[in-house]
Amino acid sequence: MALKCSVELHIPTAIHNLGGAASLPDLVTALSLPQSKLPFLRRLMRLLVTSGIFVADSNAEVETYRLNPLSWLLVEGVEAEDHTYQKYFVTATVSRHYLEAGLSLADWFKKDLHAPLPSPFEELHGVPLVHETTKLLDEELDRIVNKGVAAHDNLAIGTILRECIDLFKGLRSLTDCGGGDGTTVRAILRAYPNIKCTVLDLPKVIENAPTHDLVNYVAGDMFHTISPAQAVMLKLVLHFWTDEDCVKILEQCRKAIPSREEGGKVIIIEIILGPSMGPIMYESQLLMDMLMMVITRGRQRDENDWREIFVKAGYSNYKIVKKIGTRGIIEVYP
Ligand SMILES: C[S@@+](CC[C@H](N)C(=O)[O-])C[C@H]1O[C@@H](n2cnc3c(N)ncnc32)[C@H](O)[C@@H]1O
Incomplete structure (x- = not known):
């Protein structure tokens, strides 16, 4: 609730506009709040600092607050390629x-x-x-x-391109299945302009997607057919669906790609549940699983869950390419 309050008051944007550091009186003025709210704002900021949303500089004569990489994502109007306003x-x-x-x-x-x-x-x-x-x-x-x-979904692609240079290297064609408005594919094209890229999504999404010379947009249904390519990518799509639906989607993916010998693969970008990255990461993965439980029919999956789905969908093998934070990248081979 404190975080919601801070984004609704635009506190991160105000700190940014004040040069990256702001005292409480600065904030009260910038946010046009009544002066009487200053002590309440102090209590709110104290909690948000302790929760890791802002940084407090208490050695200064007047206590000031700064942004950290997390609150930077809550600054509105930043024109930077890898900035996604959360x-x-x-x-x-x-x-x-x-x-x-x-x-x-x-x-x-x-x-x-x-x-x-x-x-x-x-x-x-x-x-x-x-x-x-x-x-x-x-x-x-x-x-x-x-x-x-x-x-939320667009947050990861910059990191993936930086951390997994081999993932797209040498690919001739790629279908981003459930690829939304094509933000991910446009980022991939900036790094690999020679990949023939297709974005498949529902008609209502494709209708509103920005046009791009190098992107082939296809309005369709991944349960019926997926545009053929050397690789099909499913980025943050499968966690929304039941295991049975995931098998159906992956069966369609298998029809869309060539054999493993010809370089065919499915690239899945999702959480791979597991405690190996420590209790904080694991808890945040489990909280995302609870979110899925409350609002969708899907779930987050551990490696065994994923393996079972791949086998049922007729795949021969898979490789976990990398784990980045709470998410992982899996290549699945026909
Ligand atoms: C959570 S979003 C992921 C978007 C994108 N992959 C990303 O990482 O930014 C799931 C996407 O799947 C699309 N979708 C849902 N059902 C679909 C279907 N039957 N066929 C194709 N796309 C579908 C949604 O419209 C949405 O764009």
């Missing part, structure tokens, strides 16, 4: 609809619901999230969720 991920996650769904979890557990099992969100609100009917529940929620998911 305000809407915060506001969606603590929206009334998400919170009510989370608060209904015990009731959901007790109900003997029939398959396909609705998420607590769907059971409570009557519509699924990130669906064409979500806006019937609340247009503003639908808007902030779509913006929040896009910002």
Whole structure:
């Protein structure tokens, strides 16, 4: 709630606009808050500093607050290639609809619901999230969720391109399945302009995607057919779906790629649950799994879960290419 409050007040943007460091009186003035709120702002900032959102410089004569890499992502209007503004991920996650769904979890557990099992969100609100009917529940929620998911998903590609140079090297063609508005593919093309790139997504997404000379946009349904390419990428798509649906999607991917000998592969970018990166990373992976449990029919998966899905979808082998933070990159071979 404190984080939501800070992004709604635009505190990160104000600190940035004040030159990267701001005292409480600076902030009160910049945010046009009543002077009487200064002691309350001090308490809010104290918590957010301790939670790792801001940095406090308490050795200065007047205590000042600075941004860190996390709050930098909450600064609005930054024109930089790898900057993705995360305000809407915060506001969606603590929206009334998400919170009510989370608060209904015990009731959901007790109900003997029939398959396909609705998420607590769907059971409570009557519509699924990130669906064409979500806006019937609340247009503003639908808007902030779509913006929040896009910002969250676009966060990783710069790091992936930096850390996994072999992933796309030598690729002739790539289909980004569920590739949204093509932000990921455009970043890949900047690094590898010779890859023939296709973005496949639902018609309503493709209709609003920006045009690009080198990107072939295809409006379709990944459960029916996927545009052929040497590699198909599924970045942050499968966690939204049940295991049965993941098998169906991966079966379509297999039809779209050539044999392993001809370089065919599926590239999956997702969380690979596991405690190996320490308790803080593992807890954040598990919190993302709880989020999936409350708002979707999908889940986060450990390596065994992934292996089982690959085998069921008819793949011969896989390789975990790298783990970056909470996420991992898996190459799956036909
Ligand atoms: C969570 S987003 C991931 C976006 C993108 N891969 C990224 O990392 O930025 C999931 C995407 O899957 C798309 N999608 C959902 N159902 C689909 C379907 N049946 N066929 C194709 N795309 C679909 C959604 O429209 C959305 O753009």
